[in-house]
Amino acid sequence: RKRVAVLISGRGSNMQSLVHAAAAADYPAEIVGVFSNRADAGGLAFAAEHGIPTAVRSHRDFNTRADFDAEIEAVLEGWGAEIVCLAGFMRILSEGFVERWRGRMLNIHPSLLPAFKGLDPHGQALAAGVTEHGCTVHWVIPALDDGPAILAARVPVLPDDTADTLAARVLVEEHKLYPEALARVARGEAWLD
Numbered sequence: 643r644k645r646v647a648v649l650i651s652g653r654g655s656n657m658q659s660l661v662h663a664a665a666a667a668d669y670p671a672e673i674v675g676v677f678s679n680r681a682d683a684g685g686l687a688f689a690a691e692h693g694i695p696t697a698v699r700s701h702r703d704f705n706t707r708a709d710f711d712a713e714i715e716a717v718l719e720g721w722g723a724e725i726v727c728l729a730g731f732m733r734i735l736s737e738g739f740v741e742r743w744r745g746r747m748l749n750i751h752p753s754l755l756p757a758f759k760g761l762d763p764h765g766q767a768l769a770a771g772v773t774e775h776g777c778t779v780h781w782v783i784p785a786l787d788d789g790p791a792i793l794a795a796r797v798p799v800l801p802d803d804t805a806d807t808l809a810a811r812v813l814v815e816e817h818k819l820y821p822e823a824l825a826r827v828a829r830g831e832a833w834l835d
């Protein structure tokens with residue numbers, strides 16, 4: 643089983659979906675640690691309850707992005723992580739860090755990339771008037787919310803949708819998509835050229 647670290651900043655529901663998937667004996671990856679840049683991230687309690695090591699480091703305690711990322715790197719090394727999953731991790735990572743993890747780091751973004759990168763993708767989708775929205779698991783490259791898609795899932799946009807109702811519909815798909823995408827990567831069925 644591939645050793646996977648998950649980076650979160652908040653609720654951590656996608657991290658939870660990965661932990662639940664990895665509980666199956668035939669899942670090709672195990673979650674060896676959960677890192678948060680925020681001490682108040684809700685997902686930390688879930689990880690601890692499930693016996694998964696956690697680490698919290700505030701980016702505010704580091705002078706530069708590179709210093710902070712070196713600290714993340716040290717934590718990941720301590721866990722023996724082979725793959726990194728960003729799951730609602732709301733910090734931009736330095737180019738050096740991203741390049742070191744090239745082909746071994748995934749992110750989930752709640753839009754059908756390349757549409758609606760960055761913040762408030764659901765609000766962006768409603769403002770654009772699209773009839774279809776969704777989520778994408780993609781390889782992380784230095785450009786934000788860019789990098790080749792591994793898997794995507796679609797949902798309809800309904801006439802009465804608000805950003806919240808749309809986000810909830812997408813989140814149901816995220817929780818299925820991320821475990822499937824990670825499984826493909828861990829089995830060597832998806833790779834970054």
Ligand code: GAR
Nearest residue numbers: 652653654655656729730750751752
């Ligand atoms: C998820 O919808 C995730 O796709 C999104 O934040 C949410 C985190 O929820 N990520 C981004 O917007 C990244 N740019 P979670 O903490 O419950 O997984």
